Amino acid sequence: MVIEMRTTNKIFILIGLLVFIFGIGGYLGFKQIRKTTYPRVNGVPTIYLHGWGASGQSTNSMIMYAQKYAHAQKVLTVVVPKKGQPYVKGEWTTGVARPLIQIVFKDNKESNYQLTSGWLKKVMVLxxxxxxxNRFNAVAHSMGNLTLMYYELNYGRNKKLPQLRKExxxxxxxxxxxxxxxxxxxxSLLKNGKPRFINKYYRYQLAQRHSFPANQVAILNIFGNMEDGSNSDGDVTRVSARxxxxxxxxxxxxYxxxxxxxPNAQHSKLHENNRVNKIINDFLWD
Structure with missing residues (x-):
């Protein structure tokens, strides 16, 4: 009976030691994960927004050019699901002067910009x-422009969110x-610059224009003209862009x-055009 009690006590002591050891290890591991996952970083990040039906592939060329010629560095890919919270791939460490962040919308054919601007807000909160x-720059192609515009009209003046500096x-x-x-x-554009015909999206933007952060954002607007008689890049006219x-x-x-x-001014070729890439880099970091 005494031997059984001693054996039982030894088992309890051993179990207690194991629980203590694993508990300390888990705590230290948790601290290390928090330290790695939530660093305090430096540098103003530049986000890249793709267009309708596209993915990160459509912004890869611009990002790679920036890494090669502007000493920038891609730090994160933020994937945005239709429902739920965005999740991150990559690691953003301290000391990156020109961080680049690629944003990928899983639902890449959504044209409700109130919805997509809400998705972008989740990214900004993250x-x-x-x-x-606290601050960010943005490069948007095609429908990414409307997502960015609606985001700025809806949330751009919220000082609790990162503030746009260059667009x-x-x-x-x-x-x-x-x-x-x-x-x-x-x-066509009237003498004052207003388009003669206005669609529903432009009408909404006009009504909300004063919600755009005032005297804060430097804008570079690049558009294509294939010179084929259409005065467009094949998808977007000069008037629509301007x-x-x-x-x-x-x-x-x-502005x-x-x-x-x-020919290289075609809608989908614009983000593969090295002349465009150089212009973007000079604007962001010159």
Whole structure:
């Protein structure tokens, strides 16, 4: 009986030691995970937003060019599901002066910009709470432009969220897309810069334009003209893209637009065009 009690006590002591050892190990491991996952980082990140039906593939060329020629570094890919919270791939460590963040929407064919701007807000909340981001730059292609615009109109003045500083609009369809609500050479800009024909999205943006952060954002607007008679990049007309200036008149800190001409100015080729890549880099980091 005494031997059995001694044996039982030894078993309990051994179990207690194991629980203590694993508990300490788990605690230290948890601290290490928190330290690795939530660093306090430096540098103003630049986010890249793809267009309709696209993925990270469509922004890879711009990111790789920035890494090669502008000493930038891709630190994260943020994947945004249709429902639920965004999740992160990669590691953003301290000391990266020009961090790049690629954003990928799993539902890449959503044209409800109130919804997609809400998805982008979730990304901004994540960057703010996890990485202490206060400011950011953005490069948007095609429909990514409307997601960014609606985000700024809806949430851009919320000082609890990261504040936009530089914005690159590439092939932005602010007032229509060919084949959907626009036609080649149908629209034109009036003397004051306002487009003659206005679609529902542009009408909404006009009504909310004063919600865009005032005198804060430097804008570079790049659009294509294939010089095939359509005055467009095949999907977005010059008028639709250039309507951005009238839309944000008096709101932006600075505005500059550049027209790319020729076959490589086609809508999907613009984000593969090294002349465009250099212009973007010079604007963001020169």
């Amino acid at each position: 960057l703010k709470t996890r990485y202490h981001v 690159v609009n590439l092939a932005g369809h602010f007032d229509g897309i060919i084949g959907i609500d626009d036609k080649p050479n149908r629209n 309507s951005l200036k009238y839309l944000l008149r008096g709101q932006y800190k600075s 500059h637009e550049i027209e790319i001409k020729g």
